[in-house]
Amino acid sequence: MSDLSAATGVTDRPRGTARTSALQRFLDEQRPETPFLVMDLAQVRQRYQQLSTALPDARICFAVKANPTPDVVGELVAQGASFDVASPGEIDLCLARGAAPESISYGNTIKKRRDIARAHEQGVRLFATDSAADLANIAEAAPGSRVFCRVLVDNAGSRTPFGRKFGCTPEQAAQLLRRAAELGLDPCGVSFHIGSQQLDPQAWEHGIDAARRVFEDCAAHDVRLRMVNLGGGLPAGYTETAPPLADYLDAIEKSLESNFAERPELLIEPGRFLVGDAGVLRSEVVLVTDSCDGERSWVYLDIGRYNGLAETEGEAITYRLRTSRDGDETGPVVLAGPTCDGDDVIYQHARYELPRTLRGGDTVDLLSAGAYTASYSSVGFNGFTPLPTYCVDGDRRA
Ligand SMILES: Cc1ncc(COP(=O)(O)O)c(C=O)c1O
Known part of the structure; x- marks a missing residue:
């Protein structure tokens, strides 16, 4: 180095x-x-506003794991943010700081059935999945909820890649989402995480292209998906210089345009970018x-x-x-x-x-x-x- x-x-x-x-x-x-x-809450606020101005039709879900300080969460609630959570503890934190249950996305694909049930009782209705076992738990413990499926994507360009722990192939995702419909859930879309501190703005193309393939496969079986979750990955400033936000958003826009004739609903889950x-x-x-x-x-x-x-x-x-x-x-x-x-x-x-x-x-x-x-x-x-x-x-x- x-x-x-x-x-x-x-x-x-x-x-x-x-x-x-x-x-x-x-x-x-x-x-x-x-x-x-x-932490300077003013800077968190400014980052949130910068992203919501640049991507006005995206629902911005703060990845709570990046900084679960109650005042940080409270500041983002005040800004109108939504939240990506991974556990009952993070749900309790968001609710305690005034987040509406509808603003919470249970984004962890590894969860206990009783934690899903608890989230459902608390009003959470949006869940990530990437396996048949987790999907069956969601169908039982959170009936009727919306589910999106996480696909595994190339994390090249990321300083902290995810490895193979999360996500499935586009073909498996389409199967799971079709199964979700059969189980009475609302299969709403596809998510991916391109790797945290992603230094290549073009990297999102891998995920958006995979999402399109899942949309097409599902549509061929009469299951209409509508949401693409762009995940995290936007950078903070360490010793290496990351490209400006505009470069990421330009690349994401181009990729959305070339893959989707009709713009999908968008969700994005920044952690590092908002608080780093x-x-x-x-x-x-x-x-x-x-x-x-x-x-x-x-x-x-x-x-x-x-x-x-x-x-x-x-x-x-x-x-x-x-x-x-x-x-x-x-x-x-x-x-x-x-x-x-x-x-x-x-x-x-x-x-x-x-x-x-x-x-x-x-x-x-x-x-x-x-x-x-x-x-x-x-x-x-x-x-x-x-x-x-x-x-x-x-x-x-x-
Ligand atoms: C599902 C999910 N979404 C979003 C994030 C936030 O990623 P980042 O801090 O790179 O924006 C993470 C981080 O681990 C994650 O696991």
């Missing part, structure tokens, strides 16, 4: 605007115990040591693989860093977490450079860390507490 010295000392320290200074003020003045995540850039994770340096080979210093932070940085596994996500000693001369480092676990190394292949003056007690901020950090932190591996989240609102005066 290329030298990431440019990733350190990133000067997107919020300047000027009321919005960004609220986050910076929090960091400068509140100083809670590190590590912690702080709105968060700063503040950590503290525990120790700086010389390596055995004398080549690179090791910088140990109080944040690591188990208390928020799960997505650094395989160095898939490379966060931009900012330190309290930016401006000083830099040198190459290995970054590691605080636990007694040999895997708790954050970056050793990515060539990060940090100030040579860095020492215990200094702060290191991970930028654009609002997605899949706090929600991935363990309940307390090795006695390190889960990552707390605070919220500020840059559009509101303190």
